[in-house]
Amino acid sequence: MTVPHVTLNNGVQIPQLGFGVFQVPPEETAQVVGTALEAGYRSIDTARAYGNEAGVGEAVRSAGIPREELFLTTKLWNTHHGYDAALQAFDRSLSDLGVDYLDLYLIHWPVPSADRYVETWTAFEKLASDGRVRAIGVSNFTEAHLQRLLDETGTVPVLNQVELHPNFPQAELRAFHARHGITTEAWSPLAQGGLLKERSLVALAEKYDKTPAQIILRWHLQIGNVVIPKSVTPERIRSNIDVFDFELADDDIATIDSLAGGERIGPDPETFAG
Ligand SMILES: NC(=O)c1ccc[n+]([C@@H]2O[C@H](COP(=O)([O-])OP(=O)(O)OC[C@H]3O[C@@H](n4cnc5c(N)ncnc54)[C@H](OP(=O)(O)O)[C@@H]3O)[C@@H](O)[C@H]2O)c1
Numbered sequence: 001m002t003v004p005h006v007t008l009n010n011g012v013q014i015p016q017l018g019f020g021v022f023q024v025p026p027e028e029t030a031q032v033v034g035t036a037l038e039a040g041y042r043s044i045d046t047a048r049a050y051g052n053e054a055g056v057g058e059a060v061r062s063a064g065i066p067r068e069e070l071f072l073t074t075k076l077w078n079t080h081h082g083y084d085a086a087l088q089a090f091d092r093s094l095s096d097l098g099v100d101y102l103d104l105y106l107i108h109w110p111v112p113s114a115d116r117y118v119e120t121w122t123a124f125e126k127l128a129s130d131g132r133v134r135a136i137g138v139s140n141f142t143e144a145h146l147q148r149l150l151d152e153t154g155t156v157p158v159l160n161q162v163e164l165h166p167n168f169p170q171a172e173l174r175a176f177h178a179r180h181g182i183t184t185e186a187w188s189p190l191a192q193g194g195l196l197k198e199r200s201l202v203a204l205a206e207k208y209d210k211t212p213a214q215i216i217l218r219w220h221l222q223i224g225n226v227v228i229p230k231s232v233t234p235e236r237i238r239s240n241i242d243v244f245d246f247e248l249a250d251d252d253i254a255t256i257d258s259l260a261g262g263e264r265i266g267p268d269p270e271t272f273a274g
Pocket residue numbers: 019020021022023045046108139140161162186187188189190191192193196211213214228229230231232233236237239240266
């Protein structure tokens with residue numbers, strides 16, 4: 001399975017479809033990620049808060065895939081904001097993953113109430129300039145949080161990983177990203193399974209002889225998102241990456257676009273402090 005790459009604003013390339021491991025139990029993570037690597041995924045998205053970085057590392061070592069063919073992302077948790085704390089958190093994540101560099105490190109949440117994400121970002125700039133991470137980005141940042149980073153630091157995040165699915169497509173934020181060269185990465189791309197019985201998606205699945213999940217993932221890819229679906233189910237893991245042999249017509253993209261207007265499933269970045 002060949003997954004296309006997206007070129008980030010610093011020239012680094014990320015597979016457009018990766019594998020997310022939120023809520024994958026630590027003791028199952030090595031096996032689940034092993035299944036994903038066998039199915040062809042090369043990008044894995046974990047986080048300090050998921051408690052399963054060690055399992056990701058174990059799977060990577062067992063798979064025997066050259067490190068440079070993999071794209072590993074983890075995230076700094078909310079209690080580790082601040083310059084020194086961020087550097088220490090990075091070291092712990094790297095050690096648990098068992099690798100000597102990271103492809104992408106993200107600030108998991110801005111936590112505006114703590115007002116430290118700009119300081120944290122300067123630690124991220126240091127990690128990048130020291131060559132310990134190939135690209136630095138953010139997650140759950142609103143336009144205002146991004147604007148502050150742009151105004152107060154010298155480095156534009158390579159991407160912003162945000163909740164995004166047909167029901168909550170974040171059109172304005174995506175337009176802001178496009179204006180500033182920030183790639184959009186969609187978390188909960190399948191709305192955690194909540195949209196899979198939606199009538200219009202089921203109809204499109206029949207039309208293309210695909211599953212509703214594959215239709216949604218194809219929508220993400222065609223509107224330019226990087227996408228990181230999660231599953232612990234081998235058959236779903238394999239089918240979620242089997243989305244590169246068909247293309248949705250423009251009017252079918254428009255049908256999916258018309259599902260917009262829903263609410264967030266996850267927390268509000270303005271108030272979430274974890
Ligand atoms: N930055 C953040 O704050 C943040 C927040 C949330 C998530 N994320 C990242 O985004 C990734 C994906 O988001 P997510 O895990 O919340 O949700 P998701 O990928 O939208 O959905 C996962 C759910 O959908 C089910 N599913 C997956 N493929 C399916 C298929 N083909 N058919 C039917 N059901 C299917 C899974 O079930 P089974 O597992 O039981 O198969 C699971 O319950 C996470 O793993 C994580 O890496 C980031």
